[in-house]
Amino acid sequence: MSPASHVHLQRLEAESIRILRQVATDFERPVLLYSVGKDSSVLLHLAMKAFYPAKPPFPLLHVDTTWKFKEMIAFRDDTAKRLGLELIVHTNPEGLAANTNPFTHGSSRYTDIMKTEALRQALDAGKYDAAIGGARRDEEKSRAKERIFSHRAKGHVWDPKNQRPELWSLYNTRINPGESMRVFPLSNWTETDIWAYIYMQDIPMPDLYLAAERPVVERDGALFMLDDERFPLQEGEQPQMRSVRFRTLGCYPLTAAIESSASTLAEVIIEMRSTRSSERAGRLIDKDQSASMEKKKKEGYF
Amino acid sequence: MSAVNKAKLDMQSFIELEGSKSMLKFITCGSVDDGKSTLIGRLLYDSQLLYEDQLEELKRDSKGRLSTEEDIDFSLLVDGLAAEREQGITIDVAYRFFSTSRRKFIVADTPGHEQYTRNMATGASTAEAAVLLIDARLGVSTQTRRHAYILSLVGVKHIVLAVNKIDLMDYSRQLFEDICKAFESFSRELGFNSVYAIPISALKGDNITKRSERMPWYSGQPLLTYLENLDPQREDSKKFRYAVQRVTRPNLDFRGYAGTVVGGEIAVGDEIMVAASLKRSRVRSIVTMDGNLPRAIRGDAVTLTLEDEIDISQGDVLHRPGEPLERSNQFQAHLIWMHEDPMLPERSYLMKIGTQTTPVQITDLKYAVNINTSEHLPATKVDLNGIAVCNFATAQPIAFDAYADNPETGSFILIDRISNNTVGAGMIDFGLHRGQNLSWQSFEINRETRARMKSQKPMVIWFTGLSASGKSSIADIVEQKLAAQNRHTYLLDGDNFRHGLNKDLGFTDADRVENIRRVAEVARLMADSGLIVMTAFISPFRRERRMAREIVGDIDFIEVFVDTPLEVCEARDPKGMYARARKGEIPNFTGISSPYEPPERADIHLEAGVRSAEELADEVLRMLQID
Ligand SMILES: Nc1nc2c(ncn2[C@@H]2O[C@H](COP(=O)(O)OP(=O)(O)O)[C@@H](O)[C@H]2O)c(=O)[nH]1
Numbered sequence: 001m002s003p004a005s006h007v008h009l010q011r012l013e014a015e016s017i018r019i020l021r022q023v024a025t026d027f028e029r030p031v032l033l034y035s036v037g038k039d040s041s042v043l044l045h046l047a048m049k050a051f052y053p054a055k056p057p058f059p060l061l062h063v064d065t066t067w068k069f070k071e072m073i074a075f076r077d078d079t080a081k082r083l084g085l086e087l088i089v090h091t092n093p094e095g096l097a098a099n100t101n102p103f104t105h106g107s108s109r110y111t112d113i114m115k116t117e118a119l120r121q122a123l124d125a126g127k128y129d130a131a132i133g134g135a136r137r138d139e140e141k142s143r144a145k146e147r148i149f150s151h152r153a154k155g156h157v158w159d160p161k162n163q164r165p166e167l168w169s170l171y172n173t174r175i176n177p178g179e180s181m182r183v184f185p186l187s188n189w190t191e192t193d194i195w196a197y198i199y200m201q202d203i204p205m206p207d208l209y210l211a212a213e214r215p216v217v218e219r220d221g222a223l224f225m226l227d228d229e230r231f232p233l234q235e236g237e238q239p240q241m242r243s244v245r246f247r248t249l250g251c252y253p254l255t256a257a258i259e260s261s262a263s264t265l266a267e268v269i270i271e272m273r274s275t276r277s278s279e280r281a282g283r284l285i286d287k288d289q290s291a292s293m294e295k296k297k298k299e300g301y302f
Numbered sequence: 303m304s305a306v307n308k309a310k311l312d313m314q315s316f317i318e319l320e321g322s323k324s325m326l327k328f329i330t331c332g333s334v335d336d337g338k339s340t341l342i343g344r345l346l347y348d349s350q351l352l353y354e355d356q357l358e359e360l361k362r363d364s365k366g367r368l369s370t371e372e373d374i375d376f377s378l379l380v381d382g383l384a385a386e387r388e389q390g391i392t393i394d395v396a397y398r399f400f401s402t403s404r405r406k407f408i409v410a411d412t413p414g415h416e417q418y419t420r421n422m423a424t425g426a427s428t429a430e431a432a433v434l435l436i437d438a439r440l441g442v443s444t445q446t447r448r449h450a451y452i453l454s455l456v457g458v459k460h461i462v463l464a465v466n467k468i469d470l471m472d473y474s475r476q477l478f479e480d481i482c483k484a485f486e487s488f489s490r491e492l493g494f495n496s497v498y499a500i501p502i503s504a505l506k507g508d509n510i511t512k513r514s515e516r517m518p519w520y521s522g523q524p525l526l527t528y529l530e531n532l533d534p535q536r537e538d539s540k541k542f543r544y545a546v547q548r549v550t551r552p553n554l555d556f557r558g559y560a561g562t563v564v565g566g567e568i569a570v571g572d573e574i575m576v577a578a579s580l581k582r583s584r585v586r587s588i589v590t591m592d593g594n595l596p597r598a599i600r601g602d603a604v605t606l607t608l609e610d611e612i613d614i615s616q617g618d619v620l621h622r623p624g625e626p627l628e629r630s631n632q633f634q635a636h637l638i639w640m641h642e643d644p645m646l647p648e649r650s651y652l653m654k655i656g657t658q659t660t661p662v663q664i665t666d667l668k669y670a671v672n673i674n675t676s677e678h679l680p681a682t683k684v685d686l687n688g689i690a691v692c693n694f695a696t697a698q699p700i701a702f703d704a705y706a707d708n709p710e711t712g713s714f715i716l717i718d719r720i721s722n723n724t725v726g727a728g729m730i731d732f733g734l735h736r737g738q739n740l741s742w743q744s745f746e747i748n749r750e751t752r753a754r755m756k757s758q759k760p761m762v763i764w765f766t767g768l769s770a771s772g773k774s775s776i777a778d779i780v781e782q783k784l785a786a787q788n789r790h791t792y793l794l795d796g797d798n799f800r801h802g803l804n805k806d807l808g809f810t811d812a813d814r815v816e817n818i819r820r821v822a823e824v825a826r827l828m829a830d831s832g833l834i835v836m837t838a839f840i841s842p843f844r845r846e847r848r849m850a851r852e853i854v855g856d857i858d859f860i861e862v863f864v865d866t867p868l869e870v871c872e873a874r875d876p877k878g879m880y881a882r883a884r885k886g887e888i889p890n891f892t893g894i895s896s897p898y899e900p901p902e903r904a905d906i907h908l909e910a911g912v913r914s915a916e917e918l919a920d921e922v923l924r925m926l927q928i929d
Contacts, residue, residue: 008325008406010601017603018562021547022657025616051560052591052605054552137397144396163394164724165420165640167427169562170654170715174722177787188408190399196320199313266313273316 009197013046016185018169019148020050020132023183024057026173027130030183031123034060034087036072036079037249038205039134039186042194045203046185047132048083058132059086061122065114066091067102067251069227075206090122102253103232114251120156123180130173130181138190149173150182158182195269209268211245211260222256247272319403326534329410329425329458332435333445337466341435341504342398342411343376345526348511349400376504395425404530419673419687420640422452423727427713430534431460433525438471438501442484448673450485454492455636455689455729457709459536461489461497462528468517469503475519495537500525539707542566543627544574544620545656550605558589558605559614564656564710565703566622568606569597576612577619577627577701583608617658619701619711627701627711632665632734635705637690641718641725645684650751651725653696655714660700661755662716666693684726693734705729719754749857752832756790760829762822762854763836763926766847766901767864768893769879770871772915773838776864776908779919781836792828794821795838809890815846822850829857842898862922863904868893870911 023030032047034040047056062076080087092100095113102110123131137143147163149171164172175181186194198205215226217237224231225246226239231253233239244257245268262268332338398409410425412418426432432453436446453461463485471477478501489497500509501520508514509524523531543565550558568574568585575582588595589605598604606620614620621627639645645664653662670681671689684690705712709729716726753760763780765773774795781791800807804820807813818841825835841847851859871893872880883891890896901907906925908918 008323009320011325014562014601014603018547021560021603025548025657049591050603051548051550053556053558053589054550138399144398145394160394165395165424165727166724167424167715167727168709168713170713172654172715172717172722172724174652174659174717176722188397188399190401190406192320192401193406196317200317200321269316270312 009193009200012189012193013049013197015169015188016043016046017050019171019183019185020047020056022171022173023130023132023181024051027181029126029128030058030130030132031061031088031126031128032056032058032132033119033134034062034076034079035134035249036062036068036076036206037134038194038198038209039136041079041203041205042189042197043132043134043186044079044083045201055084059088061088061090061126061128061131063115063118063122064089064091065110065118065251066096067114067230067253069206069208069225069249069252069255071206071208072249079204088122088126090118090125092118092121101230102251107254111254123156128180129175130183132183132185134186135184136189136191136194137184137187146184146187148184148187150184151175152180152182154178156180192273195265195272199265199269205265206249208246208249210265211243211263211268213241214244214257215239216242216244216257223259224255225252225257227252323401323404323406325406325408326431326529326532327408327410327429328431328433328529329412329422329429329453330433330435331412331422331426331449331453332466333437333443336435336437337504338411338435340376341433341464341466341502341510342409344504344507344510345407345409346398346400347376348507349402349526395421402526402530407529419448419452419638419689422449423456423638423640426453426456426458427709427727429458430536431462431529431532432458433462433464433529435464435466436481436485438465438468438474438477438481441477441481442488444674446485447488447675450489450492451673451676454494455638457536457705457729459493459495460532460534461494462525462532463497463499464504464525465499465501466504468501469506469508473501473508473514473517475517478520495535496532498522498528500528538565538709539703540566541625541703541708542568542572542574542620542622543703543708543711544568544606545710546614546616546618546620547657548616549614556607557611558607559618559620560603560605561620561657562603563598563600565600565708567597567599570594573623574606574608574620575623575626576614577621577629578699579613581612581614582623583610583612585609617656619656627703628733629699629701630733630735631696631699632693633702634668634691634693634731634734635714635728636671636731637664637684637692637716638727639684639686639688639690639725640727641723642686643718643725644686645688645690645716645726647682647692648748648751650719650754652717652719653694653714653728654717655700655702656711658700659717660696660698662694662696663751664692665695668692691731694728702730702733704732719757749830749832752830756832758789758832758834759858760832761834761858761860761926762825762829763834763860763862763922764825764841764847764850765836765838765862765864766841766904767866767910768868768871768898769840769891770874770876771864771866772910772918773840773864775915776862776910776918776922777836777838779915780922783919783923784834789834790832791834791836793836793838794825794828814843815849818846818850819853822853825850826854826857829854840892840898842892842896844899844901847901860905860926861901862906862908863901864908864910864918865900866910 060080092114100110100113135143147166151164152158216223217226217239223244242259243261245260246255246257260271262271330338330342396411398411400407410429412421412425434449465478465481482499501517502509502525508516511524511526513524544561545564546559546561548560550560570585570588572585586607586609588598647664647667650661650663652659667681668691669678672679673689681690703711712730714728715724718725765777767773777793781793784791804817807817821837821839825837828835875881882888883894892898906922910918
């Protein structure tokens with residue numbers, strides 16, 4: 001980006017790069033949580049920039065619930081290969097053995113086991129002392145108070161009442177044995193910033209963000225894509241082809257699609273700017289109670 | 303026009319719009335109930351940033367706890383955490399985002415109650431402007447003075463005085479003007495670059511996005527318009543400062559210094575100097591993944607390569623040769639205390655300044671500041687939310703600027719060495735130099751200081767038990783495990799004593815006592831220096847062990863009885879000592895020809911016959927609860 005224009009995106013970019021470098025310098029075993037979505041893509045792009053011409057000095061970690069969109073998995077593997085980065089994939093083995101799925105276990109227990117618990121397992125197994133994530137403060141209310149360097153006690157516990165004050169750009173990265181840090185370099189980005197940056201930097205994205213004819217089924221007023229044959233249809237549900245895209249990418253049975261004809265990034269951005277529903281509305285995790293995210297986070301969810 | 307082309311065109315304008323936007327970070331300050339949350343919620347609402355589902359949620363939440371006649375309680379938008387929502391208060395710093403066609407805004411919301419100073423200073427540290435709320439009914443209050451003082455201390459230069467709830471005072475012009483005057487009269491000394499007063503009603507939306515018809519007498523700008531146009535310029539120093547974060551060496555041909563320009567600017571070919579070593583070189587290239595740049599300005603995160611191979615590492619600061627930073631191991635600073643445990647001058651803390659972290663001590667607490675009156679008060683400690691002026695001394699000289707010249711190179715945080723909490727925030731006033739008689743050395747260094755530097759509690763762990771009972775092996779594993787946790791330890795055993803310090807001693811009773819006395823004295827000295835000391839000596843007599851405990855004095859003394867049955871020890875007999883003792887070749891051999899007096903109440907009693915040394919070591923660690 002040229003120095004004169006895009007002032008605010010440039011400021012955001014520089015701030016994130018600075019944070020990423022700090023993680024690499026101050027921690028022994030950092031890891032970047034790569035979830036394949038747009039925020040992760042921006043995060044990864046910034047990590048490539050932060051250490052250029054060297055490679056980021058940390059691996060990517062993906063918590064695979066086995067229910068991600070197929071295309072996400074392919075995109076993930078391609079990305080790691082294209083950038084020449086180490087990719088670690090973890091699935092909760094007990095969850096897998098018990099065939100934990102969003103249908104019979106319910107979305108909340110499923111998320112606990114296949115995401116939150118799996119993440120804890122993966123972080124423990126890798127002895128990672130810093131996990132870099134793509135969360136933004138504008139996403140959700142409990143995120144608004146999260147620090148950029150967010151301290152986790154033993155067992156990955158987050159104590160929102162006892163956060164370290166964070167002043168200037170002086171991040172306190174010190175931890176005691178057994179403790180860890182979650183780091184959010186995109187804290188000050190908004191959804192609009194992310195899209196504008198993706199467009200301007202031409203960052204590769206999974207096609208799922210673009211509208212295409214996809215097999216979907218309508219349930220409780222939301223559209224779900226039948227990404228494979230594991231999606232059990234209920235009485236009267238008819239699979240149909242519709243032109244849909246996704247605003248966020250997660251586990252396909254939990255990620256609602258929106259009807260759209262926006263098949264280019266430009267169209268998506270334009271469409272997004274005129275919509276009136278926040279991105280998490282497509283994610284079932286928040287529906288139960290508006291404090292559910294905070295509860296999840298205390299338990300170690302990202 | 304095709305949809306695709308239209309999208310491209312729209313996209314063009316979107317990108318142009320996004321591209322032309324600047325960013326403003328501001329903080330809102332006010333006391334409880336001044337209407338801060340309502341104001342921020344209103345800004346989000348009026349700038350159309352709420353999505354429908356968020357509005358729905360808000361309306362749902364507003365039911366049942368609404369104290370006003372309006373449909374929507376805007377303050378709910380900004381009260382983030384569940385616990386706070388239940389109590390109806392906010393307790394921390396929350397960041398909110400909204401954007402207009404001209405600007406992206408990041409708002410730090412710092413709620414008003416007892417931890418206010420800490421939270422407000424945190425929010426203000428990254429703010430370029432402040433919206434200071436005043437309840438029109440109360441006028442300029444003690445709180446207003448406090449807020450203004452903190453803003454000035456942290457160096458916020460642009461103030462918007464939002465006189466809120468003007469609807470409750472009949473939109474009175476007189477009242478508004480009186481408040482402005484009162485504020486002006488005391489804020490003059492606070493060094494703000496601009497103060498702009500606006501009469502508003504956050505609840506009713508007066509003078510928020512457009513000028514209110516209910517106050518025709520007000521000819522100024524509405525709040526949002528003013529914030530959109532505010533020029534957040536500061537009169538910071540333009541001197542080049544570059545904080546090195548990493549040395550980048552992907553291969554032998556490339557050596558770069560990744561960092562951020564934290565002051566001024568730099569161009570290819572410019573001469574630079576390393577603050578710590580005074581080594582010079584020239585900038586060969588300014589590298590980014592998007593291509594090399596001819597120059598980099600304040601805020602840019604880049605990688606510099608230099609013409610010469612000079613020694614630069616993480617934590618270094620680069621500057622231009624004629625524009626040095628101050629360099630000293632002593633300085634005076636304003637300190638804001640942020641932790642429940644008070645700041646005590648004799649303590650040593652870690653100080654993070656720029657990209658380096660170094661031990662620091664407060665050598666002189668000059669005075670505390672009463673933030674309501676700006677009065678100076680004598681003090682011996684600083685409590686949570688207290689503000690004080692202190693002299694500091696670091697172990698090594700550091701490079702810095704006065705905070706007023708450059709907040710990036712003049713600010714620091716203090717970190718507790720044991721908990722690693724951020725306990726204080728400092729703003730450097732000026733460096734202190736020779737002859738000012740406040741050197742690091744003149745300061746009393748005691749056991750606590752040394753222990754804190756090692757982030758641990760010193761102690762003596764006294765292993766006792768028969769020969770071959772496993773004392774040394776267990777102590778050895780304990781030491782390894784402690785070291786793995788970054789603990790500083792030392793193991794005293796026969797090997798390092800009999801051949802050195804105690805080589806003049808034999809095995810007579812008197813010599814045995816002297817042996818233990820010396821071990822205990824050395825253990826005490828080492829623990830006094832902050833170490834976790836382990837001793838592994840048979841020490842068969844209760845009286846000797848009591849003597850050792852007394853010598854060690856007020857340092858924790860943990861007696862570990864390695865209780866391995868004699869048969870087991872004898873069967874192990876690694877050096878054939880038991881066999882020789884049985885044959886009568888070794889007189890006074892403990893267990894055979896000399897008694898072992900088991901401890902009556904050992905601090906840790908290890909049933910050691912069958913379990914592995916590893917298991918026993920883990921038990922010791924568990925009992926010690928060191929981590
Ligand atoms: N009449 C009137 N009431 C207001 C105004 N601004 C806020 N309030 C009310 O004052 C109370 C405290 O507001 P709140 O935003 O929660 O204050 P905070 O503690 O500063 O965040 C609430 O009952 C608001 O509805 C205003 O401009 N006019």
